[in-house]
Amino acid sequence: MGLDSGRDRSTPHGPRILTKVTHQVIRLIVNGESRELKKEATLADLLEEMGTSSDRVAVELNLRVLDKQEYDRTILRDGDRLEIISFVGGG
Numbered sequence: 001m002g003l004d005s006g007r008d009r010s011t012p013h014g015p016r017i018l019t020k021v022t023h024q025v026i027r028l029i030v031n032g033e034s035r036e037l038k039k040e041a042t043l044a045d046l047l048e049e050m051g052t053s054s055d056r057v058a059v060e061l062n063l064r065v066l067d068k069q070e071y072d073r074t075i076l077r078d079g080d081r082l083e084i085i086s087f088v089g090g091g
Contacts, residue, residue, distance in 0.1 A: 026078040043074040047084070058085045 025036045030046070037046055043066065047054050059066050060083040066074060076082075 026076060026080075028076060028079075029081045031082070031084055037076060041076055042072055043076060043082075044071045046076060046082075047071065050084075052084065052086065056087050058087070059083070060085075 024039055026039055026041070028035050028037060028046075030050075037049070043059060043061070044054060047057065047059075054068060054071050059071070061074065061076075062081055
C-alpha cells in the first residue's frame with residue numbers, strides 16, 4: 001500500500017520539466033535570506049534587481065570582499081552566499 005505512493009513522481013514528463021525550469025534560475029543567500037536569480041546573472045544584475053546603487057554598497061561573496069570593479073564581471077552561481085552592506089550618510 002504505502003510503497004506505491006511515490007510512483008507518480010517517476011512520470012516521464014514531470015521531472016524533465018521541473019529540471020529544465022530549475023536550471024534557468026540559481027538560488028542564492030543574500031543577507032541571510034533565500035533569493036532566486038536568473039542563471040548567468042552578474043553581481044551588478046542582482047544589485048540592479050534589488051534597486052541598490054553599486055556605488056553605495058560593500059559586497060562580500062562567499063566570505064570574500066569584492067572590489068567595485070568586479071561587480072559587472074562576477075557571475076553568480078547556485079549556492080553563493082552574499083552579504084550586501086549599504087552605506088548611509090547623515091549629519
